[in-house]
Amino acid sequence: MDHNVYVTGPIPELALADLSRHCSQLDIGPAGSTATRDVLLAGLAGRDAVLCSIRDRMDAQAIQAVGPSCQVLASFGVGVDHIDLEAARSRGIVVTNTPGVLTDATADLTWALILATARQITQGDRFARSGRWEGWEPLQMLGLDITNKTLGIVGAGRIGTAVGLRSVGFRMKICYVGHRASAELDAVGADRVDLRQCLAEADFVTLHMPLTDDTRHLVGEVELGQMKASAILINTARGPVVDEKALIVALSEGQIAGAGLDVYEREPAIPEELAKLENVVCLPHLGSATIETRLKMGQIAVANLLAVLSGKAPINPV
Numbered sequence: 001m002d003h004n005v006y007v008t009g010p011i012p013e014l015a016l017a018d019l020s021r022h023c024s025q026l027d028i029g030p031a032g033s034t035a036t037r038d039v040l041l042a043g044l045a046g047r048d049a050v051l052c053s054i055r056d057r058m059d060a061q062a063i064q065a066v067g068p069s070c071q072v073l074a075s076f077g078v079g080v081d082h083i084d085l086e087a088a089r090s091r092g093i094v095v096t097n098t099p100g101v102l103t104d105a106t107a108d109l110t111w112a113l114i115l116a117t118a119r120q121i122t123q124g125d126r127f128a129r130s131g132r133w134e135g136w137e138p139l140q141m142l143g144l145d146i147t148n149k150t151l152g153i154v155g156a157g158r159i160g161t162a163v164g165l166r167s168v169g170f171r172m173k174i175c176y177v178g179h180r181a182s183a184e185l186d187a188v189g190a191d192r193v194d195l196r197q198c199l200a201e202a203d204f205v206t207l208h209m210p211l212t213d214d215t216r217h218l219v220g221e222v223e224l225g226q227m228k229a230s231a232i233l234i235n236t237a238r239g240p241v242v243d244e245k246a247l248i249v250a251l252s253e254g255q256i257a258g259a260g261l262d263v264y265e266r267e268p269a270i271p272e273e274l275a276k277l278e279n280v281v282c283l284p285h286l287g288s289a290t291i292e293t294r295l296k297m298g299q300i301a302v303a304n305l306l307a308v309l310s311g312k313a314p315i316n317p318v
C-alpha cells in the first residue's frame with residue numbers, strides 16, 4: 001500500500017513494524033515534552049491516517065490540520081475525550097480506539113492503588129529508606145483492613161467489572177453504579193445502587209467511567225461529603241471526573257481518609273497542595289502501562305488504521 005501516515009509519538013517497535021510494511025511514508029513524532037502543539041500540527045498535515053494518543057489534543061484545529069486526505073484517526077488507548085468526535089465526523093474521518101486489551105492492566109493498577117493507600121505502601125517505603133526507622137512498634141504506620149470491607153464501583157463497564165471481580169479474594173461486599181446491571185458483578189453478589197448510596201456505604205470508592213459532559217466533576221464537594229470519613233477514593237479513569245479543588249479540601253480536612261490517583265484534572269500538572277498530602281498516592285497515569293498491554297494497544301491501533309486505509313470496516317470504531 002502506498003500510504004502517508006503520521007504516528008504522533010513513539011509506540012512499541014513491533015506495532016510500528018506492522019505499520020511500516022504498508023506505508024510509503026511513515027513519520028513518528030517526538031516523545032514527551034518536545035511534542036509541542038506546533039510540532040503536532042505540522043506533523044499532521046497532509047496525512048492519509050494518523051495514529052494519536054491521549055496526550056494529543058485532537059480538537060477542531062488539529063483535525064483541520066490533517067487536511068482532506070485523512071481517512072482515519074486511530075487512537076492508542078480506550079478513552080477518546082482528547083478527540084473532537086464531532087469535528088472528525090463532519091470531515092468524514094473514522095475514529096477508532098483500543099478497548100478491551102487494557103482492561104486487566106488498568107484493573108490491576110487500581111488494586112495497586114487500593115492496597116497502597118490502605119496500607120501506606122508509599123509512605124512506608126519512604127520511611128524505610130529514610131534511616132529514621134528505629135524498629136517495630138505496635139502503633140507504627142497503621143493502615144486499614146481491606147478484607148471484608150465494602151468496595152464501591154462507579155462505572156461498571158469492562159474495567160469497573162474487572163476491578164470488582166478481583167475483590168472476591170478479599171471477601172468484599174460490592175456495590176456498584178452503572179447505566180445497566182452487570183451480570184458478572186451480580187453473579188458475585190454485588191448490589192446495583194445509586195451514586196449516593198454507593199458513596200455512603202463504600203470503604204473504597206473506585207471510579208471507572210469515561211469523561212463526558214455528564215461525568216465531568218461527577219465527584220465534587222457534595223459527593224465527597226457523602227463518603228465515610230474513613231473511606232478512600234481511587235481514580236484511574238479521568239482526572240476531570242473529580243473536582244480536584246474539592247478533593248484537596250476533603251483530604252486536607254479529613255472528610256475522607258485518603259485517595260489513590262492515577263489521573264488529574266490538568267495532566268501533567270499535579271497541584272502542589274495535592275502532591276504534598278501524605279494521605280494520597282499519586283501515579284503518573286500508568287493504568288495501561290505494561291509491556292504486554294502497550295504492545296497490544298499498538299497492534300490494535302495499527303490494525304484499525306490499516307483496515308480503514310484498505311477500505312475495510314474498522315475493528316473498533318468509536
Ligand code: DGY
Binds near residue numbers: 287
Ligand atoms: C486510555 O487508554 O484511555 C488510558 O487512559 C491510557 O491508556
